[in-house]
Amino acid sequence: xSQQTNPDKLTVALHKLTSCSGCQLAFLNQGATxxxxxxxxxxxxxxxxxxxxxxxxxxxxxxxxSVSTPEDLKRAQQIRQNSKLVxxxxxxxTSGGVQALRNMADGNAWxxxxxxxxxxxxTLATSTGVAEHIKVDFExxxxxxxxxxxxxFIRQLLFGAKPxxxxxxxCMECKxxxxxxxxxxxxxxxxxxxxxxxxxxxxPAFGRPCYGCFGPSEQPNCHSIANRFAGLGxxxxxxxxxxxxxxxxxxxxxxxxxxxxxxxxxxxE
Numbered sequence: 001x002s003q004q005t006n007p008d009k010l011t012v013a014l015h016k017l018t019s020c021s022g023c024q025l026a027f028l029n030q031g032a033t034x035x036x037x038x039x040x041x042x043x044x045x046x047x048x049x050x051x052x053x054x055x056x057x058x059x060x061x062x063x064x065x066s067v068s069t070p071e072d073l074k075r076a077q078q079i080r081q082n083s084k085l086v087x088x089x090x091x092x093x094t095s096g097g098v099q100a101l102r103n104m105a106d107g108n109a110w111x112x113x114x115x116x117x118x119x120x121x122x123t124l125a126t127s128t129g130v131a132e133h134i135k136v137d138f139e140x141x142x143x144x145x146x147x148x149x150x151x152x153f154i155r156q157l158l159f160g161a162k163p164x165x166x167x168x169x170x171c172m173e174c175k176x177x178x179x180x181x182x183x184x185x186x187x188x189x190x191x192x193x194x195x196x197x198x199x200x201x202x203x204p205a206f207g208r209p210c211y212g213c214f215g216p217s218e219q220p221n222c223h224s225i226a227n228r229f230a231g232l233g234x235x236x237x238x239x240x241x242x243x244x245x246x247x248x249x250x251x252x253x254x255x256x257x258x259x260x261x262x263x264x265x266x267x268x269e
Contacts (some may be wrong), residue, residue: 005020013045022144023090091143096249167218194220236264
């Protein structure tokens with residue numbers, strides 16, 4: 001079943017793969033601002049908003065969620081065929097999300113331990129970002145994304161400008177807000193120097209270290225900040241855990257986490 005299309009509007013679909021739906025809710029939670037967005041675009045598929053037309057052909061497809069099951073993979077390929085532009089939104093779609101933590105363990109052993117009939121579970125060996133399987137035109141990082149990101153991205157497209165990714169480090173946001181550095185004053189293991197901004201430095205504003213919700217920044221020096229964490233007294237396991245969380249499958253965080261886990265193993269031996 002299809003919907004009537006306004007030829008003057010950008011047609012948009014919002015798809016969900018394996019995820020918590022938090023990035024879809026970022027659209028809905030903007031309240032009245034969503035009505036302004038609807039004036040600019042024509043949503044064709046947005047299941048959280050009651051539009052269930054997953055096979056519609058659109059100008060722009062936002063994809064939330066990681067590729068974790070055979071069905072996810074099939075859906076991702078179909079989305080690519082039906083969309084002029086594909087944009088991944090959120091940690092799950094960009095780097096595999098929290099569920100990618102299973103990539104570092106024996107997922108089959110977990111299923112055997114949890115489920116009485118693990119043969120009923122249809123899953124892939126890993127949880128990965130969408131770009132590992134299909135061509136992705138743009139990525140919006142975050143856990144979850146912010147509506148500021150989405151509206152800015154859409155308006156750039158409507159004005160005919162090529163959207164630019166957010167690569168600035170979180171530390172710059174702290175400086176603009178004149179926040180006291182938690183790493184300097186509290187000796188807190190903050191990921192701000194290697195994480196891209198996007199949240200407005202939310203955690204440091206409340207005196208907490210950054211946990212990396214918006215993923216690795218451009219050219220992050222993860223090894224340097226990890227050595228600083230060691231200087232603050234963190235043991236190898238704690239350092240590995242700082243990187244193996246929301247964006248554990250992103251390359252710089254994955255490599256740093258593996259490095260410190262290997263050090264932990266050597267110390268135990």
